[in-house]
Amino acid sequence: MIVLERGPEPAKQTSSVAAGMLAPISETLATEVPLMRLGLASVQAYPGFVEELTGATGMDTGYLRCGTLLAARDGDEAEALSRELALRERFGLTVHRLRASEARRLEPALAPTLRLALDVPDDHAIDPRKLTAALAAAFTRVGGELRTSARVAEVVARGERVTGVRLAGTGEQLSAEHVVMAAGVWSEEVDGLADEARVPIHPVKGQILRLHDPSGPGLLTRVVRFTGGYLVPRGDGRYVLGATMEERGFDTSVTAGAVFELLRDAFELLPSVTELVIDELSAGLRPATPDNLPAIGPGARAGLHWAAGHFRHGILLTPITAQIALAGITGEDPGELAAQFAPSRFSGIPVAA
Numbered sequence: 001m002i003v004l005e006r007g008p009e010p011a012k013q014t015s016s017v018a019a020g021m022l023a024p025i026s027e028t029l030a031t032e033v034p035l036m037r038l039g040l041a042s043v044q045a046y047p048g049f050v051e052e053l054t055g056a057t058g059m060d061t062g063y064l065r066c067g068t069l070l071a072a073r074d075g076d077e078a079e080a081l082s083r084e085l086a087l088r089e090r091f092g093l094t095v096h097r098l099r100a101s102e103a104r105r106l107e108p109a110l111a112p113t114l115r116l117a118l119d120v121p122d123d124h125a126i127d128p129r130k131l132t133a134a135l136a137a138a139f140t141r142v143g144g145e146l147r148t149s150a151r152v153a154e155v156v157a158r159g160e161r162v163t164g165v166r167l168a169g170t171g172e173q174l175s176a177e178h179v180v181m182a183a184g185v186w187s188e189e190v191d192g193l194a195d196e197a198r199v200p201i202h203p204v205k206g207q208i209l210r211l212h213d214p215s216g217p218g219l220l221t222r223v224v225r226f227t228g229g230y231l232v233p234r235g236d237g238r239y240v241l242g243a244t245m246e247e248r249g250f251d252t253s254v255t256a257g258a259v260f261e262l263l264r265d266a267f268e269l270l271p272s273v274t275e276l277v278i279d280e281l282s283a284g285l286r287p288a289t290p291d292n293l294p295a296i297g298p299g300a301r302a303g304l305h306w307a308a309g310h311f312r313h314g315i316l317l318t319p320i321t322a323q324i325a326l327a328g329i330t331g332e333d334p335g336e337l338a339a340q341f342a343p344s345r346f347s348g349i350p351v352a353a
């Protein structure tokens with residue numbers, strides 16, 4: 001089996017917009033109930049997934065069962081939060097409405113101007129970089145071969161069946177019974193597929209700041225989300241502040257305006273954000289499909305599977321994506337949730353046997 005990850009050229013690879021929120025309850029919009037169900041299934045799988053990875057590698061994944069607060073700064077935002085609360089209550093999810101004073105008792109760094117907050121105790125976080133390193137180590141320990149600087153030029157087919165990939169540069173051909181397209185926004189640059197056999201994916205830029213508190217952990221223990229952004233604690237004094245949503249093609253420049261707006265919005269809720277030290281500014285590209293839902297499972301060409309288009313939810317959906325993709329490869333039942341995320345919804349072509 002070959003899994004095409006990121007690419008196509010190492011030089012073109014960008015960091016993703018992966019802050020590591022495992023937050024299906026906080027993040028889901030009223031229009032995204034199937035996505036919420038998929039996210040909930042994935043967070044349920046997370047503890048076992050992390051335990052297995054840590055057991056196999058001895059590596060920490062930065063999994064932090066920290067909970068999340070949704071914060072409102074003014075009357076409009078408070079009203080929007082009340083609607084969000086009602087939606088989650090309809091689904092029997094655990095969300096508590098907190099007065100500003102109650103929220104500030106939980107997180108004293110929140111500004112006195114806070115209007116309202118929702119406590120979502122079951123939405124957590126993980127460190128995507130640590131998770132990725134642990135996954136790579138686990139993969140190689142079981143004999144997987146990881147080629148980190150190879151660019152895939154095209155998928156190769158015999159008749160209607162995909163049989164492998166050809167690498168750029170050397171032209172080396174790698175054969176496989178199954179190929180998984182997990183190349184994010186770069187999927188479109190892998191040749192060898194007709195348009196109707198593809199999942200359309202476009203980039204949505206997100207700028208992000210990585211920060212740390214020189215005085216150590218404790219400023220914030222929960223993820224705090226607000227209109228326009230979020231601040232995610234890593235539990236060790238490091239924080240991620242994100243993220244913009246921009247339609248700018250493959251541009252990954254970091255702009256002063258975006259950094260200003262993210263810091264300004266965070267400052268209104270958490271004034272001490274200005275005391276943090278900036279470690280890194282970056283921009284990543286979220287892989288978005290036309291319906292903003294991921295494409296997971298067998299596609300229109302036999303032998304080619306998709307694990308792509310996860311937009312804002314790649315880290316959250318990692319365990320459930322692996323389960324559904326694997327079921328497609330082994331021919332097992334992927335479960336009733338999987339049907340809504342079938343790649344074939346974009347081609348109209350029935351899934352290949």
Ligand code: GLY
Nearest residue numbers: 017019206243312
């Ligand atoms: N997953 C976080 C973001 O897309 O901003």
